[in-house]
Amino acid sequence: MTDLLQTTDLTVRFGGHVAVDGVSCTFRAGELTAIVGPNGAGKTTYFNLISGQIPATSGTVQLMGEDIGRLSPSDRCRRGLGRAFQLTNLFPGLTVLENVRLAIQAHRPVSRALFSMAASHTALTTEAMSVLERVRLDGVRDQPVRELSHGNQRKLEVAMLIALDPKVYMFDEPTAGMSADEAPVVLDLIAELKADTDRTILLVEHKMDVIRTLADRIIVLHNGALVADGDPADVIASDVVQEAYMGKELADV
Numbered sequence: 001m002t003d004l005l006q007t008t009d010l011t012v013r014f015g016g017h018v019a020v021d022g023v024s025c026t027f028r029a030g031e032l033t034a035i036v037g038p039n040g041a042g043k044t045t046y047f048n049l050i051s052g053q054i055p056a057t058s059g060t061v062q063l064m065g066e067d068i069g070r071l072s073p074s075d076r077c078r079r080g081l082g083r084a085f086q087l088t089n090l091f092p093g094l095t096v097l098e099n100v101r102l103a104i105q106a107h108r109p110v111s112r113a114l115f116s117m118a119a120s121h122t123a124l125t126t127e128a129m130s131v132l133e134r135v136r137l138d139g140v141r142d143q144p145v146r147e148l149s150h151g152n153q154r155k156l157e158v159a160m161l162i163a164l165d166p167k168v169y170m171f172d173e174p175t176a177g178m179s180a181d182e183a184p185v186v187l188d189l190i191a192e193l194k195a196d197t198d199r200t201i202l203l204v205e206h207k208m209d210v211i212r213t214l215a216d217r218i219i220v221l222h223n224g225a226l227v228a229d230g231d232p233a234d235v236i237a238s239d240v241v242q243e244a245y246m247g248k249e250l251a252d253v
């Protein structure tokens with residue numbers, strides 16, 4: 001499997017507190033890695049360092065071999081790093097379809113400019129509709145984003161991400177706040193994305209049934225440090241995770 005994303009000794013300090021502590025990890029194409037750990041372990045901060053929301057104190061982030069540590073979040077996104085939440089704050093007054101169409105347009109190669117305006121518009125609409133059908137949002141295509149239910153907003157996050165067609169998908173609790181009938185749509189989509197061997201998926205998730213179903217690999221953060229990394233069954237069963245780090249959360253499943 002090809003290495004797509006790599007962090008090396010990645011560290012961030014907030015005053016005296018080390019929130020992410022020397023994390024070195026490689027994420028490969030075609031692999032879904034679940035990132036777990038107790039509350040405050042550093043999972044979201046690790047995501048923020050990778051996607052560029054906060055600068056690292058030290059260490060590097062490489063995407064397809066290129067050091068992206070000094071790039072802005074939007075430049076990282078353009079290079080193929082896709083994080084769901086970056087995408088919702090686009091145009092709340094525009095419709096669901098218009099937002100997805102703009103996301104597709106944003107990553108279009110220049111050659112598309114050679115299309116006639118009308119042909120280009122039709123092609124974009126067709127493509128956007130196929131993304132919306134995948135997340136079952138085609139029924140609300142003409143609704144302004146600001147009027148969407150919470151569950152549909154979360155689905156739109158996934159749709160926007162698919163429309164951007166990144167190499168690396170980053171999901172931070174993608175089904176949080178979703179109803180029992182909405183969550184499977186998103187989880188099925190993530191499973192579909194995983195089947196695409198050109199991509200890698202990072203998933204911060206607390207629900208162990210979701211992790212068991214989707215993850216090829218689990219990494220465990222504790223006090224900002226990487227304390228376990230491996231096959232899901234082995235990591236979940238390991239004493240270090242059960243007793244010292246995740247005990248109650250995992251035992252409860």
Ligand SMILES: Nc1ncnc2c1ncn2[C@@H]1O[C@H](COP(=O)(O)OP(=O)(O)OP(=O)(O)O)[C@@H](O)[C@H]1O
Pocket residue numbers: 014017019037038039040041042043044045046
């Ligand atoms: N900007 C910041 N300034 C100061 N401390 C921060 C900042 N961001 C995060 N922290 C601290 O870093 C630690 C890690 O937080 P983080 O949100 O990454 O944990 P988490 O594993 O995602 O937790 P949860 O599962 O509760 O979301 C916490 O102690 C948090 O208070």
